[in-house]
Amino acid sequence: SQELEQSPQSLIVQEGKNLTINCTSSKTLYGLYWYKQKYGEGLIFLMMLQKGGEEKSHEKITAKLDEKKQQSSLHITASQPSHAGIYLCGADTSGTYKYIFGTGTRLKVLA
Amino acid sequence: KAGVTQTPRYLIKTRGQQVTLSCSPISGHRSVSWYQQTPGQGLQFLFEYFSETQRNKGNFPGRFSGRQFSNSRSEMNVSTLELGDSALYLCASSLKGGAGEQYFGPGTRLTVT
Numbered sequence: 004s005q006e007l008e009q010s011p012q013s014l015i016v017q018e019g020k021n022l023t024i025n026c027t028s029s030k031t032l033y034g035l036y037w038y039k040q041k042y043g044e045g046l047i048f049l050m051m052l053q054k055g056g057e058e059k060s061h062e063k064i065t066a067k068l069d070e071k072k073q074q075s076s077l078h079i080t081a082s083q084p085s086h087a088g089i090y091l092c093g094a095d096t097s098g099t100y101k102y103i104f105g106t107g108t109r110l111k112v113l114a
Numbered sequence: 115k116a117g118v119t120q121t122p123r124y125l126i127k128t129r130g131q132q133v134t135l136s137c138s139p140i141s142g143h144r145s146v147s148w149y150q151q152t153p154g155q156g157l158q159f160l161f162e163y164f165s166e167t168q169r170n171k172g173n174f175p176g177r178f179s180g181r182q183f184s185n186s187r188s189e190m191n192v193s194t195l196e197l198g199d200s201a202l203y204l205c206a207s208s209l210k211g212g213a214g215e216q217y218f219g220p221g222t223r224l225t226v227t
Contacts, residue, residue, distance in 0.1 A: 005156075036215070045118070045204055045218035091157065100211060101170050102147075104157035 006030055006096055009105035017113050021080050024108045026092030028073040033095040035075045037066050040089045040107070049077075049090075082112045116141065118207050118219035126225045132193040135222045137205035139186050145169075145211030146188040148180060151202040151221070163188055164211045192224075200226045 008027045016022050026035065034053050038046035050059045055070025063080045079086055093104045119138045127133050139146050147170075148160040159172040163182035180190045186207075192199055202223050206216035 038218075043202065043221070043223065045220045046206070046216075048215040048217065051215055093157075099170065100162070101172065102159055102216075104149075106156045 005106060006103050007092055007094055007105035009090075009092060009108050011108060012106065013109040013111075015111045015113065016082050018083060019081055021078065022082055022110070023079075024077045024090050024110075026075045026077070026094075026105050028094055028096055030073070030096035031098075032068070032070065032073055032075075033098045035068055036093040036102075037075070037077050038091045038093060040091060042089065046091060079110075082110075084112045084114050086110060087112045118205060118217050120203075120205055120219035120222050122222060123220065124223050124225075126227060127195050128227055129195055129197060131195050132191065133195060133224060135190045135192075135203055135205075135224075137188045137190070137207075137219060139188070139205075139207030140217055143207035143209055143217070144186055145208045146182055146186065147206045147208075147211070147216065148188070148190050149204045149206065150174070151204060152200075157204070160190070162211060169211065195226045197226050200224060 006029050010025050036051050037049040040046045050066045052068035058067045065078045068075045089107045089109050091104050091107045093102050121136045145164045147162040149157050151157045161180050162170040166182045177193045182188045202221045204221045206218045208216045
């Protein structure tokens, strides 16, 4: 089983709708990162969360870290076609900076 | 500032051959990490180099090796290629490595036939 589970695996939403992607770890989180990837391309850094309860926002994307639940959520408000892509969470679960990544959530936004 | 560059972008090799991929990090970044991405296994950590030393290693066989030069450029080598090595290979650079954001290159898509 994956150490980092993302849900849902895929998501299709109408433009303007809000959506949430979850990332749950089976181990202690020493740092949680969110990235976006266009198909077949490199990853673009979105946000880094390190402390329990931490919440960060960038434009219409907000990410929160629940340290107790070992979970992070990524929320997109008023989605746009430009938000389409694959969202990946990455984390250090060993404290040794060996990063693991979730399986990704494929987001499609219908105009 | 120029981003992370990877060469070549696409590569087709035959089973049993070896391949070398190159990664040039963002100027000033001393840490370079390599990842393999496949549809089945997702994104998996290969290794990290910092100031020419391998600092971290993932769970890949010894056929996968790398090195980093004094200018922080890094190369990854895969020997005795197998069909299962077909993947998108991504490198990422960061200022210090460790906790912190990584900047990814566009990747090298390797196809092994």
